[in-house]
Amino acid sequence: MDWGLLLEYGWVLLVLVALEGLLAADNALVLAIMVKHLPDEERKKALFYGLAGAFVFRFGSLFVISYLVDIWQVQAIGALYLLFIAGNHIFRKLLIKKPVTDEASESGTDGAVNKKKSSFWFTVFKVEVADIAFAVDSILAAVALAVALPASGLPKIGGLDGGQFLVIFAGGFIGLVIMRFAASFFVKLLHTRPGLEIAAFFIVGWVGVKLAVITLAHPSLGVLSEDFAHSTIWKVTFYVVLVLIAAIGWFMSSKVEENVNENPIKEVDKQLH
Secondary structure, three states: OOHHHHHHHHHHHHHHHHHHHHHHHHHHHHHHHHHOOOOHHHHHHHHHHHHHHHHHHHHHHHHHHHHHOOOHHHHHHHHHHHHHHHHHHHHHHHHHOOOOOHHHHOOHHHHHHHHOOOOHHHHHHHHHHHHHHHHHHHHHHHHHHHOOOOOOOOOOEOOEOHHHHHHHHHHHHHHHHHHHHHHHHHHHHHHHOOHHHHHHHHHHHHHHHHHHHHHHOOOOOOOOOHHHHOOHHHHHHHHHHHHHHHHHHHHOOOOOOOEOOEOHHHHHHHHHO
């Protein structure tokens, strides 16, 4: 790899780490609430088993996706899914504005489960399902970013170029590490700068647009030029818009002071550490 290629791969990995961190923070708070009814030791085991299962799922699914990533129907489904989860989350945050709180988790459907004091293994199962759902989002976003990277020259892993596969794998692995060990930092960041969460999902939607461009430029469709999807102009445009979204999310989000009566940072610290 030459230096230009290394910088491009490093930049994509940096974007993935930042995106994984913001998404993992929201996910970590959900997991913390899911296991809060268990005793301390069982709580730690439930999170460990759930995250271990998520790691196995992510690694295995990468091989499956690597063989399917060049099929335009799979690309189209991935693009639509990313656009859907981004639009759905932004719609709920901006129009419904119903935060996830302890009270919300202890009422309604989730509350009924909590009141019954879910068994240890059923809680592990729920954590596993939640981890897998979170993994699908991050893997698709990582694939959409990585497939546009130029070939690294490394041997193929699965059906992907070795460099692209390693970037996706590293992003997913770092996401799990963040969810387990650095979640409280990102939860605090989201709590004091709530606009960053909406910005993160705008970025997910923008990544969905990128995957849609790759789909429309697929040789089987030919709606867009294949050269355009991999052109410098499109790459620069994509990353400039991505940085602008993040910057707007930061500067347009007024800093919120910590509320001692509603402290998700302490909640995540208590449950994950």
